[in-house]
Amino acid sequence: NAGVTQTPKFQVLKTGQSMTLQCAQDMNHEYMSWYRQDPGMGLRLIHYSVGAGITDQGEVPNGYNVSRSTTEDFPLRLLSAAPSQTSVYFCASRPDGGLYNEQFFGPGTRLTVL
Amino acid sequence: GQQVMQIPQYQHVQEGEDFTTYCNSSTTLSNIQWYKQRPGGHPVFLIQLVKSGEVKKQKRLTFQFGEAKKNSSLHITATQTTDVGTYFCAAPGSGGYNKLIFGAGTRLAVHP
Numbered sequence: 001n002a003g004v005t006q007t008p009k010f011q012v013l014k015t016g017q018s019m020t021l022q023c024a025q026d027m028n029h030e031y032m033s034w035y036r037q038d039p040g041m042g043l044r045l046i047h048y049s050v051g052a053g054i055t056d057q058g059e060v061p062n063g064y065n066v067s068r069s070t071t072e073d074f075p076l077r078l079l080s081a082a083p084s085q086t087s088v089y090f091c092a093s094r095p096d097g098g099l100y101n102e103q104f105f106g107p108g109t110r111l112t113v114l
Numbered sequence: 115g116q117q118v119m120q121i122p123q124y125q126h127v128q129e130g131e132d133f134t135t136y137c138n139s140s141t142t143l144s145n146i147q148w149y150k151q152r153p154g155g156h157p158v159f160l161i162q163l164v165k166s167g168e169v170k171k172q173k174r175l176t177f178q179f180g181e182a183k184k185n186s187s188l189h190i191t192a193t194q195t196t197d198v199g200t201y202f203c204a205a206p207g208s209g210g211y212n213k214l215i216f217g218a219g220t221r222l223a224v225h226p
Contacts (some may be wrong), residue, residue, distance in 0.1 A: 031212070033214075035216075040123070040218060041218055042120075042202055042216035042217055042218040042219050043157065043202070043204075043216040044216070045213055045214065045215075048212055048213070050212060056212070058213060059207075059213070059215075090156055090157070092157075101147075101162070101211055101214075102147070102159040102162065103147075103157075103159060103214070104159070105156040105157045105158070106156060107155075107156050108156050
């Protein structure tokens, strides 16, 4: 199993550009999520999904869209990039249900918005 | 919103010394998780604690969950250079298990 994969690894955007960060998992996990990591602030939840067709907002959803058309894929869209969105983005997944909820993280995408 | 406070922010130790990071919440937590992130890497799950007063060990790592389920600690005995990284605690937020709240992390540096 490849686990959780993310593309691209690095990206530089200009203010106002749009782009999609890709995330895929091959573990048949129902739950997937997106986090951003900024220095000194830990990881903050952007959006999450508990299954295909179901998404919801996390702590910091503004400026980001998500959709979940398949169990495997959970792309994150930046509609109009801003310098404040410069960050490292992690996608994570876990099997849903129950109290035990270990998350598996992808390798991350380092995004710079100029 | 709910916060999970983690201290210290940084810790520098000599190899062989012990290390402890603490995680505190103002509200009772249903469970708490610990993750490790190596420099340039991604968070990797270490353990989950669920029961009040629970203590779990993984080799040189000891994890504790407070009796009131409002605090937790990770203790590393006799640190090694392989322990370098940032340690995060995480707990379900007010939105439940689907919304995990992470502490800011403790960055551990180990000098040989």
